Amino acid sequence: MVKNLAPLALAALLAACVPELDDRSFLVTAPSLLAISSTPAEAAPPASIAYRALYVDQNGPRSADLSWAFCVARQALTDPGTVSPDCLQPSSDELTPIGTGATAAGPLPSDACRLFGPDSPDEVAGMPAGRPVDPDPTGGFYQPVRLLVQDPGPVSTIGATRIACGLAGGNATLSSAFAASYRANESPAIASLSLVRASGSTPITPDTPGAAPGATVTRGESLTLHATWATCPTTPACGDGVCGIDETATSCPADCTTPVGCTGSEQYLVLDPTTSTLTPAREQITVAWYATGGTLADDTSGRTAAEAATTSLDNPWIAPAQPGDVWVWLVVRDDRGGVGWQSYRIAVP
């Protein structure tokens, strides 16, 4: 797999050639950390966040020595990547440990909105006011969390929690309206996975420790994996189980007394900077596919916000020619930082 050829102004010509680098990300052949989820998916500091990791190898889920820490180092404009290099160190003053193991929990740093949000950084004597962090296209800000995997070697992985810091770039009126109508993100979830053959569709039961595989396929069989997630309402309706952007605890206590989100493509409010108005938007959903055997057509696929009404994806799969159990993991993400996953085990007799 090759990084796509995006931003370089290579107004290049004709049939310039690209090397064939045949690495594929879907195939799990070694210990791999596939995902980190935070619960809740979005919260205001200093709320406590519970984290868990999906760490696997070719034999299925794997336990490991995992060290969790919040990174409190801001990224300079000259720093490449998505976080400060200090976040990648095994230990640093910029890291606040929150636990070890497959799960961990800890309160968001209280100054997260100053470090990684729209609030101005703490002033330094004699220095002009610092620059706030810019939001992502969904209006979000993120507190990075570092997960250090000691086995097979010290490898840092970066996760993040979306922090609720209010509206960036809006006036008081917009900020007030945003605070009233914006709904925190809910992590997406895989609702179902099916095997699709010409003869019909067979649902796969998610893996449960000690249980039998969720489905059986023949060696080398060509079929399609069909994944679905929840359908989220586009028009708020009180009583639909989702607290929409125009619903409040007063107008719809059933849905909003304890706001409940949707595990699919949610609707949310975002500021349009060109018109200085709050506009509703839909989440983009992507699914990363992983398997320990066979060949998947897509490593990652998804639905854009414009395709939010479609809540499923297909991925052709050729089962391995060798017998044995095949692990399949689906990691679903929305573009507000929410992550969910599901594990499946398929028998190949």
Place this chain on the structure above:
Amino acid sequence: MSRSAPLLLALALALAAVPAGPAAAQPRPAKPAHKLTKAPRLLTFVEAPYPEAERASGRSATVKLEVAISATGAVDEVRVVQSAGPAFDAAALQAVKQFVFSPAEFDDQPAPVKITYGYAFTLKIEAPVTAVFDGVVRARVSQRAMPRVVVQVEGGPRAVTDDAGHFHLDAVPPGKHVVTLADDKLGTVRTDETFEAGKRLDAAYELEDQAAPSAPTDDESEIVVTAPPLKKQVLSTEVPADQGRKVAGTGGDVLKVVENLPGVARAAVGSGALVVWGASPQDTRVYVDGVRVPRLYHDGGLRSVIHTDLVQSVELAPGGYGAAYGGGLGGLVSVQLRPLEEAGFHGSVATDIFDAAATVRASIGDKVHVAVAARKSWLDAIFPRVTSSNTSALFPIPRYADGQARLSYRADAHTTIEVGGMISSDSTQRTAPLLDPGNALDPAQVETETTSLFWTRLYAHYRHDTEGGGAVTITPSFGTESSSLTSQFGGIPADLTVSSSVFGLRASWRGKPRPFLTVSVGLDAEAVDSAVHRSGSVTSPPREGDVYVFGEAPSDQINHDDFRIVTVSAAPFVEADLALDEGRLHLLPGFRFDAYAIDGSRSLPASGNTPPVGFLTSEPLFEPRLAVTYDASPRVRFKAAYGRYHQLPQPEDLSAVFGNPTLSASRADHFLAGGRFELGASFSVETTAFYTTSTDLAARSASPSPAVAQALEQTGSGRSYGAQMLVRKDLSAHLFGWLSYSLLRSERQDTPDGRWRLFDFDQTHVLTALASYAIGKGFEVGARFRYATGFPRTPVTGSYLDVRTDTYQPIFGVQNTIRIPAFVDLDVRVSKLFAIGKTELEAYLEVQNATNRQNPEEIVYTYNYGKMGYITGLPILPSLGLRFAW
């Protein structure tokens, strides 16, 4: 030139034919009673060359020979019976021995015979098709001979005057041609000469000692200077249009030849960026007849923005240029347009795989001339038909068009006025899915990108040559520029749109107050009113010094800004040329005072309903310049120069969100020294060592908490040093070419205490060798070889997974410490010119990358940066072109 008279009729001399019996040695028939029933007939005639020994005499002559013919018709023996001289006799004998006859018949039977044959020689003088051009160039006042003046017949040969000021040109095409005379001190002057085939034109040109123009004269032996000489730079390379368009790899575009000049780095494939002496592409200024234009090449670097038929020459001064120009930290490209002085109606149409173009030039009476040119690409129509859709999606296909219109009016013998316009349009558009089919359906990885640039210029050019040998020129101009870059990488948008109005004025007076002193004073002013819209990541698009990997997604932290910037600069300048030591030593001091002001609409990022607060920055800039040349001998010249230069910040860098509104001018100092050595009439070597420094460059803030409105800081410095060499063979004996080599190192330091790193476009070695040879009958062949060190890149030493974005992020080593492998390329060109009456048709085949070498152009990595590979550039690319001109 010689050819004997092949007279079959000579056989009529069979009047003396007689049969020969076995005793063939007998001169007369053995049996006179036999009757000749059939005379021998010459079947195979062999032409004898006109003897070289007699060529000087040019006389006609006839050798009488007795030829003994066998019964089979073969020539048995030949002897001279009446000599015309040894040379003629030998040539005739040699030829006649190879004759073959039909046998003679006596009494209807084949029989040997002897005849007398008169072999006639006449020196045939072919009608001459070219003219000879001889002359001498002298200084008008001192009457001293002027050596090393390059005399160029447009579209014809070129010569350099010898120590006595003489020159000689053979094979000058007949007709009226522009003749240019140029040297470093003189500048370039032009005159019209009419050449007649077979005739010799003797000319004596008297030029002002220091290039002041003279008035036209009726004396045919003196030059008619139609324009004041262009003030040449101490270090510059000028290429005439008729040579430049024949260089392989340029597609017939003379301005593309700039890429092959010393001091210029090879641009990445398709970029067309001009990197001169290690300066950023935007640091090099481009002028067309004194009017600044935003770029020299269209997108993709395939074509220049000015039609070749309107170009007289192009000149590159990589540094150390005079006070008349400024505003850029890097080099200076000056395009001289072709004078519109032709009578009649002329034009051309041309096409190749890239585009189609046409020009028309016409005279309206004696004083008014017009020219119009237009070009439109059609690569975007052809390309998708011959390549896969994947290729089209990966690489944006340039769509471009340009046009120029000029109207010239010669008010009197001393005054010309020209109005003209230029227009140019570029756009690219693509949707680039990942090459990896595994991510083809990942909406977060699909990127769309649209770029465009549209610009115009409208200008007037007034020139008046004064009686005292001076000149006044005034060039006001107005134009617009609108550039746009819009991309969407997954859900990350980016937009940079700049719309500008550009007002320019250049005016100068040039005079010669003393015989040893030439002075030029003038004003170079420009005002630019820009409306800027920018949105997206602060670090997108990347700028020089950013560490990133090709194809890496930009940061998803986005912002936006809309603001207006007005820059005004007015730079009066003065230059002088003091000729000392009988003209061998020239001191050229200059001074430029550049006062500028920047008015911006927003000094801080937008915040709620807070009204924007503008800003005003102004500063006087002092730019001393000095150049020295010394002629150690007529063939050896040494030179040195120093200059200080400033450049205003780019409008988009003055954003309160993405840049820094307080940015002021950056500064550069150029130092150079070198020499020029003429090794023959058309062979020269020029070497130059240089050192440049730049300070106050805008660089990204390295602070984790940069101050508001200070995303950029003026903390960068730069330095470039090295040497360049140009070995040049001017056009003579149907051959021209050059070898240029640059050895340089260009470095940047982003903060005062930071590490000096390689400049992103640094190339240690750049070698170009090219030649073009006219092999006759309208055929020309040419080749170009290029070698260039690869661009620096930052090594990737590892990666980490960002699970929020589900992307691996690279971990970098030390910045710019590895390089893309070197670029090696061979281009060849073959052309054939068909003369059809007064028109001509040229067909050419150009093959770029003739060896089909897979030149690495960029580094790419697998999704987790576990493996790396190279994107390679153009494969072998043949291009067939046609050009019809009248």
